Amino acid sequence: MSVLTMITLVAALVLSFIVPWGVFLKGERSRGRYKTSLAVNAFSFFGLMLIAAVLMLGGESTVYAEAAETAAAGTGLAVGLAYIGAALVTGLSCIGGGIAVASAASAALGAISEDSSILGKSLIFVGLAEGVCLYGLIISFMILGKV
Numbered sequence: 001m002s003v004l005t006m007i008t009l010v011a012a013l014v015l016s017f018i019v020p021w022g023v024f025l026k027g028e029r030s031r032g033r034y035k036t037s038l039a040v041n042a043f044s045f046f047g048l049m050l051i052a053a054v055l056m057l058g059g060e061s062t063v064y065a066e067a068a069e070t071a072a073a074g075t076g077l078a079v080g081l082a083y084i085g086a087a088l089v090t091g092l093s094c095i096g097g098g099i100a101v102a103s104a105a106s107a108a109l110g111a112i113s114e115d116s117s118i119l120g121k122s123l124i125f126v127g128l129a130e131g132v133c134l135y136g137l138i139i140s141f142m143i144l145g146k147v
Contacts, residue, residue: 093136
């Protein structure tokens, strides 16, 4: 990673904290001021991140040389598909686990509000829903271990 890219990333981080506070502290605090501060924060942060991405991907680097060596060895497709598979397993299991936790936790809160003695049973169901995410993470580690 080049020095210019590092400077841009640090500037994005610093400006995303400093610029909105400068906008926010000027004048009276109102709902419009909050919206302006949020808009300036999002514009400066994502704009600088876009510039950093262009700088990172714009020049030749050792990553391209390593990718060319891997493709020449004939293992590029297998390794790429393994990474895609690990990403899909992790992402989809976490999305499914999040949906399950949302349903189980809201039902558990409703049940606990009526009868507080079933707290332990309801926490077990929420924990089982979270286990789906962990199973997906374990499978992705297994896939990456074979690469």
